[in-house]
Amino acid sequence: MPIITKEQQEYKNFAKSKRPKPPLLKNMIMAFIVGGIICTIGQFVLSFFISRGLTPGQAGGPTSIVMIFIGAFLTGIGVYDKIGKYAGAGSVVPITGFANSIVSPAMEFKREGFVFGVASKMFIVAGPVLVYGITSATLIGLIYYLLKLL
């Protein structure tokens, strides 16, 4: 990191006073409502599969598939980014947001071809989530396993 001079620090403080604050409360309320709606839809799908005879454990998989499809579909028709603009984390965190983060770069980089475009750029947003998600899940699983051995 570059060293910050006194003059730069003073400017930083001055600029901070000029910067508008993000509308945190509004953002949180929107995230809560939209995230809640997405999860409610997920619950409907899950309940549907259970009503058709799957156990709650078995119904999780197909529910995720349906939700990923919805996320990918809404991304494809150019709607998900508009939801995301208002919902913020409310539409990023659910699995539909994960689908959006993979489908949107795949669409964007299609013009660079299927190998160097779609395939290699597909995970530019979701990649870090996968890497650290899988790594931390493995580590915690290992710790859990070792603790059980004791």
Added chain:
Amino acid sequence: MKKLGSQTVKFENPPSIIGTATIVGPKEGQGRFKDYYDLILKDSIYQEKSWEKAETKILKEAVEMAIKNSKIPTSKVEYFIAGDLLNQIISAGFAARELGLPFLGIYGACSTIAQGAILGSMIIDGGFAENLVAAVSSHFCTAERQFRFPLELGNQRKPTSQWTVTGAGAMVLSSNIQNPRITHATVGKVIDMGEADPNDMGTAMAPAAVDTIIRHFQDTGKTPDDYDLILTGDLGSIGKDIAEDLLKQKGYDISSKYSDCGVLIFYPEQDVHAGASGCACAAVVTCGYVYKEMLKGKYNKVLLVATGALLSTTSSQQGETIPCIAHAISIENL
């Protein structure tokens, strides 16, 4: 000597702007200067296969239109000076391939139009050419995919972020004597006040604009009263506010005649957050609104201070702060 003070040039035979052209995207076409653009696109892909091709096409067409508006034959245009935001300034290079004019590619981020006008004016006043064209382009969709995220990603933009203008602006400079003319140019220094947030470029660039404006006044002995309009490039609402305050602290009150292209292009209800940015931002306002109003005589003395943030995605990711630049040109009806 044509040099004034440490950073300013006073042209002996001020080059004339004999023709301009501007092309903008549909969103810009709904903005404040909709009546001043030569062409407003119906969609920003412009019947091309990629956003990059579309950007090249609007740059090329803006240049052709500007030459046509200047009423000189293309064979008399001796240089094509251009730049854009994309890696290796491909829009400019690819447009030059189509245009077949001797090409000087330049990069000054969003300050490129002023950089091109300065270099072009020096070439003309130096006697190295009679006519040349300076042009720039930027495109929201090419800039987003290079600097930020895929278009369809459902993320939220920060309140400080700015919207890259889709468009191109071109001006034909000539030694023919007619108004308006470029009388002075102040080449800015790179200023870095330690800002590192690529989503808040107005804050990063404001000190560079302030430095160049003060340098311009000191070198030329002019005061804000010598201008009808002082226009910064793309500081946006936050950067403009900062620049105005910093200038006031240093004893220059420009507030009555000061505005910023980034603040002006879009209406607030177009929801672009802090304003517009991009090479085309300063260019379409200068070549469109300012030029046309100067021809009508609404403005006679305009100081354009185009600002640029000289960052890349690599430098940002490596935690570097943002080096910023501002170049000033005085455009006057003599």
